[in-house]
Amino acid sequence: MNLFVLNTLLALGWAALVGSFTLPSLLLGFGIGYVALLVARPLFGNTTYFERVWRVLRLALLFVYELVVSSLRVVWDVITPTHLSRPGIIAMPLDAEGEGQVLLVANLISLTPGSLSIDVSADRRTLYVHAMFVDDPDALRKELKDGLERRVIEAVK
Numbered sequence: 001m002n003l004f005v006l007n008t009l010l011a012l013g014w015a016a017l018v019g020s021f022t023l024p025s026l027l028l029g030f031g032i033g034y035v036a037l038l039v040a041r042p043l044f045g046n047t048t049y050f051e052r053v054w055r056v057l058r059l060a061l062l063f064v065y066e067l068v069v070s071s072l073r074v075v076w077d078v079i080t081p082t083h084l085s086r087p088g089i090i091a092m093p094l095d096a097e098g099e100g101q102v103l104l105v106a107n108l109i110s111l112t113p114g115s116l117s118i119d120v121s122a123d124r125r126t127l128y129v130h131a132m133f134v135d136d137p138d139a140l141r142k143e144l145k146d147g148l149e150r151r152v153i154e155a156v157k
Contacts, residue, residue, distance in 0.1 A: 003049040007033045052155070059151040066112050066147065074113045074132065088134030089118065092127045092141050096153055102127070104152050109144065 007030060014029025015021045038050055077085050096102050102124050106117035114132035121128075134140055 003037060003044060003047060007037055009033075010036065055151070055155040059148075059155040062147060062151050063108055063111075070113045070115070077132070085114075085132045086134055087130065087132050088137065089128060089130050090134060090137045090141055092129055092144055092149075094120075094125055094127050094149065095145070096149055099124070101152055101156050104156065105149050108148050108152065 010033030011026050011029035014032055015025045018025055034050075034053060037044070041047075041050065077083055094102060094105070096105050102120060106120065106127055109115050109127075109129055110117045116130045118128040118130050120126070129140075129144065131140055
C-alpha cells in the first residue's frame with residue numbers, strides 16, 4: 001500500500017477523532033500517523049517513504065526561508081532612497097532531470113520575490129533566470145544550484 005495515502009488517512013482519522021478538520025489538526029494527525037507508521041516500519045519492507053518525507057520538509061523549509069529573505073531584500077531596496085538592485089539575466093545549467101523536476105525548480109525560483117524563471121532551453125539543460133540582484137552571476141548561479149535545485153532533486157528522487 002502507498003504509505004503516503006495511509007498516512008493521509010491516519011491524519012483524516014485523527015481530525016475526525018478530535019472533531020476538528022483544521023490545518024493544525026490535520027498536520028498533527030499527519031505527524032502522529034508518521035510516527036505510528038515509523039514504529040510499524042518493519043511491516044512495510046524496504047521503503048524510502050520515511051526519508052522522503054524529511055527531504056520534502058527540508059525543501060519546504062528552505063523555500064520559506066528563501067521567501068522571507070528575498071522579500072525583505074526587495075522591500076529594503078524599494079523603501080530606501082538608494083537602490084541596490086543590479087538586475088540581470090543568468091543562464092543556469094540544470095542537473096534536474098525530467099519535466100517535473102525542471103518545472104518545480106523553475107516555479108520555486110519564480111515564486112521567490114526578485115527572481116523570475118524566463119525560459120528553459122529546448123534540451124532542458126539550461127534555465128534562464130532574471131534576478132533583481134545580480135552582483136555576481138556565478139555566485140547567484142551557485143546559490144540557486146546548491147539551494148533550491150539540489151533540494152528539489154533530493155526531494156523528488
